[in-house]
Amino acid sequence: MKLRHYYYLLICSLFIHSSALRAQEAYTAPKLSNPDSWSIILVPDTQSYVKFERNQGILETMTAWISENIDALNIKMVLCTGDLVEQNELLVPDKVNGNMPSRDQWRAVSHAFGRLDGKVPYILAAGNHDFGYKSVENRKSNYSQYFPVHKNLLNAKALRAAGKNIDGLPSVENATYELISPQERKFLFLNLEFAPRDTILQWANSEISKEIYKDHTVVLLTHSYLNAQNKHMEKENYPIADANYGKSIWEKLVAPSKNVQLVFSGHIGSPDNFRGHTAFRVDRNAAGKKVNQITFNAQAMGGGWHGNGGDGWLRIMEFLPDGKTVITTTFSPYFAISPTTQKMAYQRDDYNNFRFQLD
Template sequence: MSWWRASTSTTPISPYADFVRKVISICSSTTLVLTSKPSIILLKRLVLLFLLPWTVGAQVPVLSDPNSWSMILLPDPQNYVKFSQNQPILDLMTSWIKENAARLNTRLVLCTGDLVDQNLNAHPDGTHGNQTSTQQWQAVSRNFEKLDGTLPYILATGNHDYGMKNSENRYSQFNSYFPAERNAQTAALLLEMAPNESGVPTLENACYEFTPPVGPKLLLFSLEFLPRTEIVAWAKQIASQPRFANHRGVVLTHSFLRSMLKKNERIDTEPYPLSRPTYGQQLWEKLLAPSRNLQFLICGHVADSEGHEGHVGYREDPNAAGKKVAQMLFNAQREGGGWHGNGGDGWLRILEFLPDGKTIQVRTFSPLLAASPLTRHLAWRTESFDSFRIAF
């Protein structure tokens, strides 16, 4: 049996559906025009090809187990917000998350960072975007606003969320648009914040405790881009507290893993002039590997090609307690036309946490492609690197 199932509704989903069925029935019985069996078979196939876009559209995401719950993962939004014409795609994605929250029992939304493409740019050049930084921050803020008071969301900050355009320094407008008190649903999970480089506690580095409907409690960290040495020590100190010994730790940070095209290697250096940076390999050695309860890391950032394989990565390694640590890269920013394309074809990931408390089913889906009868058959990515299970 497939590990995901489609809606089984038989309600006609096209005004042409009944008509097409009648045509098939007539063609199967009539001898007025088509007298040979091969001709009838050919016509049936042509009619089914006509009907296919609508029938595929009936396959909507549902949980494989009604007792599961889900987390939705949004990849880097930067290329959606830097062009005005791309912003409706992000709007469709966040609207879809809200509208399907009950169907998927969605309890959390995570985003991998690079919320904007330029943090402080008042003069877009039209090639790298036609929106000022203020317009980009307003766009991403507007999209998450529809989730305020409805769903908790946890956002990482990426390299493009700092400096002028690309982490020339550690100044970000993030806290101006996403203060801790903004979304009551997120604030209810918040345990602690660490100071940013300016000494202000913000959600750039934050720790959350989440009690799911089933399974172990989650201890979630959102860590800034290339977290400073003191931030890694802060996270390690919290994760090692006895009260969290039986929690499953989750780390969300922008940069950590390379794509499968580069053997899922952990990033060991990057060309940004930031103070006291901790790269992916160092983060593994200093925070994840010594831990006894951090078991899941989620990142974005990487776009090694315009295809799926250049945007995804996955590996598993044991931590100090011998427990599996799943490390997952998911991005989409060059899909849909490259660096200056549509922003990522609307791809997101549905993480279904099964009631056994040990298994996560990962599925990759595009509400954008699912929205049109002509592209609904492309809305699910079914390759093994895009649909798989994580078993802890």
């Protein structure tokens, strides 16, 4: 009886070991489904990576992976959904919500994205934590100091217009960038500050309505837009006036437009609940074109708000050569770096892996 039990355990052990080997062998690095495709990489909120010194290496791994895969994935643009830092102007960290003062947080995120300077353009939204002291107590920000347009010469080359910050100075907190895809489709990327002011929405509308952009596909990037129920944010309790959240952005800018077809945002999250970090909806603008609205964040994955910062998750958006189809894959370079964890490198749920169509 004991011998039979021993053989049973041995067989189970061999089965588990062989299954693990098969899972490890099954890992393949991300690749384009069509060699003529091109891609955009979407990076979620980075604040929890930079607020703790121990987490900063994960963000470096993410941007290093992007740098290494520019050619393989034909990456033409990198977007980040904002909240680049946990606190914009903190001198003494409380060791709970981070152990790094704001200057070091800004330096860390600037250094991580610096890996892409001169290699690929990147556009970073400014979130509520990127303003004020801790979280948008006012609209002052260190954004322009650490991300001036000339930091990445490819950004400067693509820049078409810059709005004015709260001090009345041009800043890429609000800006437009032009990109022509390999299939010659014209894109105009519009970056908007957190809860943009009315004057900024008016400026944005005037820019995207210009005759030279009537045939462009406008891609809007802003920090707060959809909630986890796939609804436009109506109101948030931040101490700023003249603020437009998701519903107002939709009503005042996106819906009346004839060329906004994509909206990306972040901001939302729930501890170790990926679904609570995401949202997706499709509406139509004034021209009857589909507007795919996508919210993606991950910052409370990997241990909640004070965990590792988000398990290294990012999204690969492959634009197929038909000019319409986009394949979205959610992937973690952090898990992919080691054979021990490669089996965890892809997020398998439908809400994190899907296709959508542009008009």
